[in-house]
Amino acid sequence: MAIEVGGEANPTPSEVVIAATGSRPGIPTYSIAPGTNVVDVAGPVAASGVVALWDPIGGPIAVALAEALGARAVLITPDQIAGNELSRTGDLAPANVRLQQKGVRIERRTILRAARPGEVELEDRFSGARRVLAVDQLVDCGFRLPDESVSTADIRIGDCVAPRTIHEAILEGRRAALAIDGVR
Numbered sequence: 496m497a498i499e500v501g502g503e504a505n506p507t508p509s510e511v512v513i514a515a516t517g518s519r520p521g522i523p524t525y526s527i528a529p530g531t532n533v534v535d536v537a538g539p540v541a542a543s544g545v546v547a548l549w550d551p552i553g554g555p556i557a558v559a560l561a562e563a564l565g566a567r568a569v570l571i572t573p574d575q576i577a578g579n580e581l582s583r584t585g586d587l588a589p590a591n592v593r594l595q596q597k598g599v600r601i602e603r604r605t606i607l608r609a610a611r612p613g614e615v616e617l618e619d620r621f622s623g624a625r626r627v628l629a630v631d632q633l634v635d636c637g638f639r640l641p642d643e644s645v646s647t648a649d650i651r652i653g654d655c656v657a658p659r660t661i662h663e664a665i666l667e668g669r670r671a672a673l674a675i676d677g678v679r
């Protein structure tokens with residue numbers, strides 16, 4: 496694949512800036528009161544206490560974190576089942592078995608509406624009924640966004656283009672390197 500750098504074909508390495516700065520946290524879809532212990536999925540998880548995991552994606556990350564936290568975890572999902580997207584890999588049923596075995600509490604068909612110090616406010620997706628859960632920390636396992644902070648970059652690779660997986664980051668990094676003269 497040919498990558499054009501600043502309109503110039505095959506520049507030398509010293510002339511090229513490759514941005515590989517990863518992703519940044521997404522925009523919360525719920526209110527956050529001042530003083531609330533809320534972290535993005537890449538942030539530090541509390542060493543003790545009840546941790547609520549907001550998982551609007553249904554992918555492997557929130558499920559894996561919930562498994563690691565065990566009975567300290569409350570997994571909040573808008574879906575009817577935890578880790579909805581795991582059906583693609585065949586891990587949907589096994590993951591739900593593991594979550595049950597680890598004692599994870601699962602709040603199904605639920606939307607996170609508000610995070611306040613010591614609690615989260617949840618809404619039933621079908622009935623609209625609201626309820627409050629006491630938690631010590633909220634971890635937002637939702638979608639992250641591209642990081643465009645390095646505006647002077649000639650080439651962008653990986654999650655700073657669009658948050659995906661390690662596979663794309665390595666592939667695009669390799670393509671970028673090969674596009675620069677003298678790196679072969």
Ligand SMILES: Cc1cc2nc3c(=O)[nH]c(=O)nc-3n(C[C@H](O)[C@H](O)[C@H](O)COP(=O)(O)OP(=O)(O)OC[C@H]3O[C@@H](n4cnc5c(N)ncnc54)[C@H](O)[C@@H]3O)c2cc1C
Nearest residue numbers: 515516517518536537556652653654655659660661662664
């Ligand atoms: C919790 C979690 C679990 C994941 N699990 C998986 C998984 O199991 N499998 C998988 O394939 N993918 C997984 N991913 C996605 C994977 O981590 C990313 O797709 C991948 O790391 C992207 O690589 P990257 O090099 O683009 O960015 P990153 O790995 O995020 O690296 C970016 C680096 O740039 C640094 N940086 C940022 N700004 C600057 C700056 N201005 N100057 C200098 N350095 C800077 C950052 O500190 C960071 O070290 C997971 C992501 C998360 C958040």
